[in-house]
Amino acid sequence: VRTRGMMNKVVSQIEAHPGPVLFTLVNHSLRDQLTSCCMQLGVPCIAILDPVIHTMANYFGVEMKGTPGLQHALDAEYFGRMDAMTFALTHDDGQHCSDLAKADIILVGVSRTSKTPTCMYLANRGIKAANIPVVPGCPIPDELLQADGPLIIGLTKDPARLVQVRQNRLRMLTDDRQETDYVNLEAVREEIAQARRFCVEHGWPLIDVTRRSIEETAATIMSYYARHIGGEP
Template sequence: MENKPNMPPIYIVSGGKGLAGHTIVESMLIQYPDHKIPVVIEPEVSTQEQIDKITDKVVEKNGVIAHTMVNHVARRKLIDSCEQKEIRHFDLVGSMSDYLDTVLDMKPVEQPGLFRLRDMEYYRRVRAIEFTMMHDDGQHTDKIATADIVLAGVSRTGKTPLSIYLAMFGWKVANVPIVPGTPVPDTLFQIDSKRVFGLTISMAYLIAQRSSRVNRIHMNPNTDYIDRRKVRMELDYAANLYKKGNFTVLNITNKPIEYTANEILTILTERFGSDKWKLDEEHH
């Protein structure tokens, strides 16, 4: 069967981006291979003026409207305009919305794009975790300027678990090990110091943590790794680097990861504001 020329366009009218309506319409049209029906998205519609312009255009093109207006008032205005101008229209959300209003006995928030925002939040967290894994333990230090948070510290100060914990909340974290005798990447001192946190710890607690690891992996117990003098030198070396870079120093002795993470987020909120995604856009 041949397609007819000049098929009437379908206008998808939405208070948001129109992606949900477009998906529904396209999932129907795909059942009609090689169709020639134009699909036009009219996003972010909320005013009577916008509705009048769109419906006038639809009349001129002899088209139809499929709409996903979650705002009751705007939906009513659009339906009234369609009926006055004898436009065939398909309400893709209204009946379900009315049903949910009744069943749940509550009013919806009527904010367009919430589903898309939820998806964006999910994918941001996934990207944050991927970024954090790629920048763990000094990897790709040339790219740490794109991190929301940079952690620095000697071995066994909990950099990796703290990084992953923060990433689960959508923060892109890089961590840099501090090892005497190993040059610290120049980029650590070139990025915004207000986003760099130097982790420190009491010597006794650090030696206890390292001793546990030595026993667990059967290392030589006489290693410099747990030698008090060497450990003291490591901590002093790290402290001097933190001072040089004007980094924020956090003592993580006997503190759970959640506490330290909250401490970091509180400091960042005070410095930059509460909208981390806005910060993400500005710095990246």
């Protein structure tokens, strides 16, 4: 119920079918209208969330705003997150490199180093994040090497753990157990070593995600990003 007109309809229903009224209204005018009606009809009118809200407000030392729908407010921050989400989705796994320079952060790494979920986590915080896979035998996009605005970070992982993750991934996709370089430990070691050297050659920081959750990886990235936008080396 957001308007007096809507409340008038509610009041009419209460008058037609009197009985206890439980409500969660925060708008003071509508609350007064409802409670006044209930008093005239002699029916109980109970604000069921008031004890909880007042207790929380007192505990945290904040003032009740009395404005409905604040959790759904469509402000600049909300639209910024939506833009970042769209950017992350359209620039996932090396897609749409033509405007890669518009990214805030670009993650680089071999397959299954949590690039995509980390980008989505960052996007949910309003950060435009893209990711570029480092694939043996495949050239790195020129747009990545030419992007001088975004913060570029390499993600790496312990070879043995990476092989395990990739094997699990393959089992979900196919029943084929054929050994390939994708899950061959020695080949994966060399793949990771090459990717690490590539990042070091370009001066990009490296984060080992082996024992890090997505949240921990993102927190480390945000620390780098804060220094990046602050002009720190």
